[in-house]
Amino acid sequence: xxxSSRRVHALAATANAAPKTNHQNNRDIFLLKHMLVxxxxxxxxxLPYYTLEIAGLTAKMPYWExxxxxxxxxxxxxxxxxxxxxxxxELRQYLKEKLLKLFH
Numbered sequence: 291x292x293x294s295s296r297r298v299h300a301l302a303a304t305a306n307a308a309p310k311t312n313h314q315n316n317r318d319i320f321l322l323k324h325m326l327v328x329x330x331x332x333x334x335x336x337l338p339y340y341t342l343e344i345a346g347l348t349a350k351m352p353y354w355e356x357x358x359x360x361x362x363x364x365x366x367x368x369x370x371x372x373x374x375x376x377x378x379x380e381l382r383q384y385l386k387e388k389l390l391k392l393f394h
Contacts, residue, residue, distance in 0.1 A: 331370060342359065
């Protein structure tokens with residue numbers, strides 16, 4: 291199993307060698323951007339409906355607007371699930387093995 295942030299790097303045995311504290315490899319930056327995108331998708335899906343619900347404005351909305359607003363959390367969840375399957379190699383491998391075992 292890979293761990294992007296916990297990779298062990300060999301340190302020099304000299305006394306004046308200091309570890310680089312600001313070193314960010316490309317994978318860590320990619321993961322940070324990916325987490326931010328998923329967070330934004332989640333917030334755009336769930337925040338509008340619950341903000342209006344807390345403010346009490348959903349009771350005054352027309353039916354079609356309310357149903358359109360209720361679709362956003364569903365779309366957000368679908369996007370996050372698709373992202374999980376696309377970017378998680380271990381999950382894809384596990385499901386592939388289970389499906390092959392099931393159908394053979």
